[in-house]
Each structure stands twice: as C-alpha cells, then as structure tokens.
C-alpha cells in the first residue's frame with residue numbers, strides 16, 4: 001500500500017476503469033471523476049497527489065482542471081490525457097504547468113511509468129534544498145570545531161548513532177550547538193540525500209503548529225484555503241528536527257507521541273492516515289526530566305524521545321575549545337576581506353578564555369564576528385575587546401589595570417565588611433546575569449547552591465520577589481535585585 005492518492009478524470013467509462021484498476025493494482029488509492037466539474041468538486045474536498053485528466057470533456061475540460069489545481073492545490077501533480085491528434089492542447093497544458101501528457105490509446109505500463117517519474121521528480125525537488133545546503137558544506141560534520149574530551153565523546157556518539165533510525169534527544173544550554181549536531185546526525189546518516197526538515201516548536205503559535213507539523217486539508221479551518229503538506233510529510237525518508245520540543249503544548253504532545261509510536265498521522269481536517277518513514281531528532285534547552293516531574297511534559301513522550309540522549313556541555317565546561325573556536329570564527333568572518341582582522345594576540349585570547357560565555361558558542365561567534373569587523377589593526381588586541389567581557393573574565397582586571405583592586409582609607413576600615421561588600425557585588429552581578437536563577441548564579445561563582453543561599457541569607461539578600469516566569473521556573477523567584 002502506498003500513501004499517494006490519484007484522481008482519474010475521463011468521460012469515457014472504459015478508460016477510467018482500466019486506469020483505475022492498474023493504479024489500484026500498483027497500490028495507489030484511486031478516485032474517479034466523469035468530467036472536469038466533478039474533478040474540481042472532488043479536488044476542493046481532499047488532497048490528491050496526482051490527477052490524471054483527459055483534456056476534452058463535457059461541462060469543464062481538462063485545462064480548467066489544470067488551472068484549478070495550479071491556483072488551489074499546487075502540490076498536486078497534473079498529468080494530461082490527450083485524444084488522437086490534439087498535440088496542441090498537450091503543449092499548452094505543459095506550458096501551464098502540467099507534468100506530462102499521455103496520448104490515447106493509453107498503454108497501462110506507460111501510465112505507471114509516468115506516475116512514478118512524476119513522484120520521483122517531486123521527491124527530488126523536495127530534497128533539492130537540503131542537498132544544496134549539504135553541498136555548501138554549511139552543516140557538514142567537519143564544521144563542528146572542538147577537541148576537548150567532552151566534545152570528542154559527542155562526535156563519537158554522533159558517528160555511532162547517525163546510521164541508525166533511533167530517535168535522538170539533544171539537550172544543552174542555548175548556543176551550545178544543538179542544531180549543528182542535529183545536522184551532523186542527518187548528514188552522516190543513510191538519509192543524507194533526503195530532506196532534513198527543521199521546525200522550531202517555540203517559534204510557531206500553538207494554533208498553527210499542528211497544521212505546520214501535520215499539514216491540513218482545504219477548509220479544515222477558516223484560513224485553510226488550500227490543502228497543505230506538513231513537515232512530517234515533507235521529511236518523509238529523511239529526518240525531522242523538532243527544535244525546542246519542551247515548549248510543545250500538552251495536546252500536541254499526545255499527537256506527537258502517536259507519530260513516534262506508529263509513524264502515521266492525519267492532516268488537520270483530514271481522514272486519510274498518512275504513513276511516513278522518518279528519523280526524529282529533538283532538541284531542548286530546558287530540563288525535560290524536571291518538566292516531566294512538574295507535569296508539564298508527558299512522561300511517555302519523554303521516554304520515546306530520550307532513546308539516545310546527547311547532552312551538550314556548556315562552553316565554560318570545555319574552555320579548552322575556545323582557542324580553536326576563536327581561530328575557526330576568525331577565518332570564517334575575515335575570509336575574502338583583507339581589511340578585516342584575522343588574528344588575535346595572546347593577551348586578548350586569554351581574556352576570551354577566562355570569560356564564562358553564558359551564551360555559549362553563539363555568543364563567542366558573535367563577539368569574534370564583531371571583533372573581526374571593528375578591530376583597528378589586523379591583529380585583535382585587548383583594547384578591542386568589549387569592557388563587559390574584560391571586566392567579567394575573573395581575575396583579569398587586576399592584570400590589565402595598574403591600580404589596586406581596592407584602596408585602604410587613611411583611617412582604616414573593617415576588612416570583613418569590605419569583603420562582604422565585595423562578595424555582595426559579585427553575587428548581585430551573577431544573579432543579574434542569570435536572571436535570578438540561583439543554580440546558575442552559583443555555578444558562575446564556582447560554589448554550590450546551598451553555600452550561595454546561606455551567604456545571601458546572611459547578607460539579607462533573600463527578599464522575596466516575583467519570579468521572572470513564575471509558571472515555568474519556580475526556582476527563579478528570589479533575590480535577583
């Protein structure tokens with residue numbers, strides 16, 4: 001059984017039935033229409049992959065069917081059937097966008113060949129985009145830079161799992177390279193010549209996400225003026241990348257679970273079950289296990305997704321990769337521009353290595369891009385680096401500023417009060433930078449969370465304050481100010 005549906009349109013009953021029988025035998029789902037008007041009525045109600053239509057027919061002819069298809073359901077492939085000697089009609093039909101034509105008398109084998117060719121061309125077109133990306137090498141594996149132990153472990157894992165069809169769940173903070181890894185999995189897999197279809201579940205409003213994922217039939221809702229194919233269908237034989245999966249609504253989580261279990265679904269407003277052969281890679285920067293515990297994410301879906309977990313470490317935990325990444329981005333952004341900086345001196349590189357990169361590789365990439373363009377000399381030095389980064393790169397200010405970090409007043413001062421003030425300033429900065437999330441603030445300050453909380457209590461910094469996102473992260477309430 002195949003997924004594709006075919007509509008056969010001809011006013012001659014024998015031709016209609018013969019073609020329908022052949023196509024049914026080949027596994028297609030086939031409907032018939034006796035003329036153009038009936039065909040248009042059927043087309044307005046459901047989606048057909050292919051329409052085989054006679055040109056000369058009563059009421060509405062094949063050209064009108066073709067025109068209807070082009071303006072209402074452009075994903076449908078239209079193949080014309082022409083009578084003896086009406087080649088002009090066929091040529092005109094090709095000009096209007098018909099895929100091909102068959103001349104009467106029609107040989108059964110010819111019908112099948114043309115249909116299969118049409119489906120191949122359609123699949124090729126769908127793959128074309130992702131192939132182009134691959135050719136440009138934008139997402140190939142060797143574009144992922146890193147030699148730290150943790151990133152090497154990830155490369156090994158990617159190589160091992162790429163050739164399987166197992167579902168992969170990539171987790172990690174924002175900017176750690178989750179999307180890059182998803183691409184690498186696809187382009188190292190046997191599916192690499194087929195589409196890689198990403199969808200960001202957080203960027204699309206909930207009401208639209210369902211039809212974006214599963215497609216919809218014409219008339220399924222007010223603005224569904226034509227049948228549309230969803231991302232799962234587009235990804236057939238390839239990989240679908242469900243980015244920011246943690247943001248998916250509970251009702252869609254149920255529907256996704258079914259696709260993962262059965263590899264089938266229906267378009268919104270449709271009744272036909274569509275089977276797909278897809279590899280699923282999902283990513284999130286939230287803690288899904290915690291979301292499960294809090295009842296925000298379905299446990300069964302979590303286990304279906306978490307078959308192969310890949311956890312990307314934040315950049316601050318693999319600082320050894322910073323010089324390599326800096327070099328990679330220097331080359332990337334200066335290429336072809338002799339007036340741009342293309343190197344960095346040791347002192348400036350040390351500053352970049354000391355900084356904690358809360359925005360991870362993306363933040364580093366953005367900074368290097370800016371430095372390459374704005375530096376005054378071919379070699380980037382410490383004076384080019386934004387103050388924000390210099391001042392936050394730990395002990396570095398003492399190295400670059402000649403003044404002492406603090407000055408003892410003439411009449412002396414309380415050392416413990418000064419130390420407390422110093423601690424308080426740094427804690428406030430850490431909380432500010434992590435939007436009040438104590439766990440992350442504690443990490444920045446290289447202490448554990450309980451020690452941080454104790455200090456905050458002692459310094460009376462625990463004034464309760466409305467959380468930034470109360471519904472999402474209860475822990476983030478507290479002393480961010």
Ligand SMILES: Nc1ncnc2c1ncn2[C@@H]1O[C@H](COP(=O)(O)OP(=O)(O)OP(=O)(O)O)[C@@H](O)[C@H]1O
Nearest residue numbers: 143144145173174175176177178179180285361362
């Ligand atoms: N190891 C790496 N080598 C080279 N470039 C990298 C590496 N990791 C990340 N990048 C680059 O950093 C940027 C951010 O990566 P990516 O978009 O994959 O992150 P992400 O984890 O998906 O982030 P978010 O959660 O915000 O979507 C991209 O431009 C990517 O090319």
Ligand SMILES: [Mg+2]
Nearest residue numbers: 178179243283
């Ligand atoms: Mg991403």
